Amino acid sequence: MGVRGLQGFVGSSCPHVCAAVDLRELAERHRSERPGCAPTVVVDAMCCLRYWYTPESWVCGGQWKEYFCVLRDFVGTFAAAGIKLVFFFDGTVEQDKREEWVRRRLKNSREIARVFQYVKAHGQQPSRSMFLIPSGLALFTRFALKALGQDTRCTLQEADREVAAYGLRNACLGVLGEDTDYLVYDTCPYFSISELCLDSLTTVMLCRQRLCASLGLGLPDLPLLACLLGNDIVPQGMFEAFRYRCLSAHAAGSEGCDRRGGVVLAVADHIAKVLRSHRGEKKLEEMLPLGPNKALFYKAMASYLLPGQKSPWISQKPKAVTTLDKQEVPGSSDPECKQEVPVSSDTESKQDIPMNIEPETKQPVTMVSDPEILQVARAHHVQADSYLVYNVMTSGEVECSNTLEDALDQALPSQAFVYRPVRQRVYSLLLADGRGGPGSCPPVREWFVYAGNPLRHPDLVRPLPMTVPGGTPSLKQLWLSREPGAQARRVDTLFACLDLSSCREELQALESPFRALCCLLVYLFVQVDTLGLEDLHAFIAQALCLQGKSAGQLAGLQLDHIDPRAVQLGSLLVRGLTTLVLVNSACGFPWEASELVPWAVFDGKLFHEKYLQSEKGCPAEALVEQNRSRLTQFHHLKSVVCKACLTEDRRIVSRQLWRPHPTGRWGRQGPGSRRTSSGHSRSGQGQHWGDQGPGNRQQEPDPWRRHAPSSGWSN
Incomplete structure (x- = not known):
């Protein structure tokens, strides 16, 4: 990240570049010099995720209630000092930086393999020296900050330039982050997040004038x-x-x-x-x-x-x-200022930039041509309300970083494949509008990290047709209509994206936040046959028990040991929540964001505890901690999920009945199967995940082939 070697040089050879500062004192000085102008710190949030994630447990899928409390304390401390915070998140990976993005993802994959090796060898979480941020942390940090009333923005390019431009334009107190690029930008002062002491609001300022x-x-x-x-x-x-x-x-x-x-x-x-x-x-x-x-x-x-x-x-x-x-x-995404490099006033440098191609002005090429719809999508993107939608509609390219997945466990699939059919239906919804159907849409380029993918090329993933009762509505109907019945159409479309229209009434009738969780569980259990009744019990029990536990109680939980399969299941569920955010965004936000955040329905350590108990055969009463009200809810939610799965010809049974785990088979084969294992949606127009390997162009699925997961991971 940033300029190679510069951070080490400043630390070892040029330490006087770093100066201790008191942010409270700087804020007071700012107020005296600029009456009526609140001192503002612009935060490069992507640089701060490791600083913010302080819960002890990280390998189990994330301690989300604890994390939310950390963020609440962070923003509260600055607010008490009268300092306004503006948070910027990366909204895309620029093409020029794709090579570096790939290099980091492959490095992370090697680190994840070492984490699973350690867990299998020791039955415990590795030390903080092997720390990897939980899946979905950047996305749900945005949602947490917005819930805390913070000014939160998502960029149309990588964040550092927009952060620097905002800081300069608004005469901010400084930039808070950890990226030596901020030593290069000629903008407001650069403060280190890693050196920040929240109690005293002191940190280190890296002075570019001293560096020069x-x-x-x-x-x-x-x-x-x-x-x-x-x-x-x-x-x-x-x-x-x-x-x-x-x-x-x-x-x-x-x-x-x-x-x-x-x-x-x-x-x-x-x-x-x-x-x-x-x-x-x-x-x-x-x-x-x-x-x-x-x-x-x-x-x-x-x-x-x-x-x-x-x-x-x-x-x-x-x-x-x-x-x-x-x-x-693209030029600057800042609507108030276009990117430009002014002519130098230096008379010694009047040469033209030696480019092979002359600069020319062109309108950006997008996958969707409706300017009104693009404007709405852009607004939701910049306001950090949506996820991936604007990227699909403009560039037709999306990415997803590493997930804690065991590359050696063939009984559990990668989240990249489990949720691909949902993404394909979303692509159809976003791109087929006015085109005459998904068949006329170009494929979306996916940069998703999974075992065996060298990331030399994106996967080319084509949109998948879906059936919405009453016909698929247009994006204008979903996003802009205020007519009676519009909300019901949005809900119908959401369930169609998940291919759960047949269970819509029962699932929609569930109370929040369990409605979203149960939809996700039905989808998961229909897709993945290696999930059993014990897994369902653990997911439901932890969600119910979570409601009555404080962040402090969750932090105090102690686990006998760490199970590598449960580690992957925790990450799989959280990635499912991010997929629900995508679906909700594309369908015009039929559900509140508060239903889709992990601190409402998931805690990694609590899930792990319930998973270990369920594996031992603990009864439902023990799983819900002898709480009669929770027990009633447990049986009701379990019944809804099991019945919904039965309508999809999936009977959830105990894993004890078919151990040892099947190797390589994670979805059922057979006539009428609509899951990703057979390559077919209910409409018969799906695509087997193994046929969409790295860089492969679209191929027609072969319904007679049986695939083990490893077949899709070799290149």
Whole structure:
């Protein structure tokens, strides 16, 4: 994340760049200097997730009630000091950063494999040194902050630029995050989240002026330095040889600096002494080994320039959208300011940027052409109300990060495949509007992490037809209509996306928040035959017991041991909740967001406790902790789920009856089966997940093939 090597250099070789600050004192000074203007800290929320997630347990699927309390305390502390917070979340992965995104996801996959190895060997959660944030944490942090009344936004590009632009435009107190890119942006002060002491509201400010003084550079030189050192856009090896030559030349005249710090100093010295001296005589690409990457390099430098800022290293003024390598490069998503790189006033640099393709203005290409619908989707996206909908409708590309899944357990499928049929129906709803049906829609490019996927290419996933009673409504009917019956149509469409229309009445009649949970459980148990009655008991019992437990009580729970299968089941359920958020967003929000958040229906450690009890054969009375009211609810919810599954020809039985676990078979085969194992929806137009492996184009499903999960994971 950020500029490679810069964080280590500041910490080891340039510590005076870091200065301790008291945010309360800074806020008081801000109020005295700007009466009537509330001191504001703009937060790069993605950088803060690890800082916020302090519950001891993390491997079981997330301690969501505890986490919500942590966030409540965080925002309450700032509010008590009179400091306003504005939170920004990444809304997409930019194409230029896809390679870096893939590298991190593959690294996380290796870390997850080690976590499961540890759990199997020791029966316990690994130490914090192996910590991985629970699945869905970024999405549900947005929902938690909004529930706490915070100004929460989702970006139309990666967050760092929008955070920096907001901080500069609004004269914010500072940016709170953990990304050395904020040392490069010429914006408001940069505060470290990792050094924040919440009790005293003190932290460390990283001063870019001090950094420049130490390196002999000016603020406008920092973007060039960042690109030469390497960042999320410039490939890691692009300037490796150049940095080595700089280091060799610099080492001859310096001593006492480690190699990592030496590289930063050497490149900065080269900029100050060599590149500056020839800037008026030669173009930058003549002094650097840019080769075929020069357009990418200049774009990376320009990405650090905020509206109204200039660079002595870039002389041309690109228009809002530049075509590079036949890809659309969007300008700033800020509606008040278009991205631009102004012409430098430096008379020594009047050369044009040496791009292979001339800049040209183009309208962004989207998958949906209705401007009114796109405007609504954009508004919900920016306001952090929806999930993936705007990405599907504009770029036709979505991604999902790592999930705690055991690659060696073939009896449980990856969430990427379990919920794919739901996503396919959502794609049909979003993209087939006005097209004449899903068959005319292009496939959606999915970057989903699962075992065996090298992420060299996206999976091409085609929309899947669905049946809504009374016909599929248009997006305008779902999103904009206020007519009587509109809400019922939204609910009908939601159940159709889950392919649960036949059980709609019974499930819709359940009280909140158990309605959403039971819908999810019916879907899961119909899809995955390796789930048994013990699993259902554990899911229902923990949801009921959760209602009467405080965050402190949940924190105090102690588990005898950790079961790797229960670890994966916890993550599978939470990913199901994120899928419900997608469905609810696409259908016009028929359900309240409060029904879909995990702290309402799930606690990882509590689920684990109930799972272990259920596996031992504990009766329902023990699972609900001898509470008569809960016992009545338990039997009612279990009955609704089991009956709904029976209507789909799925009878839930005890896992004790068919142990050992079946290997490789996670959905039933047979005539009329509509689950992902056979590749068929009820309409017979589904697609087997094994036929949509990494980078494969769409293929017709073979209803006679029987697939083990491993067949879909080899490339």
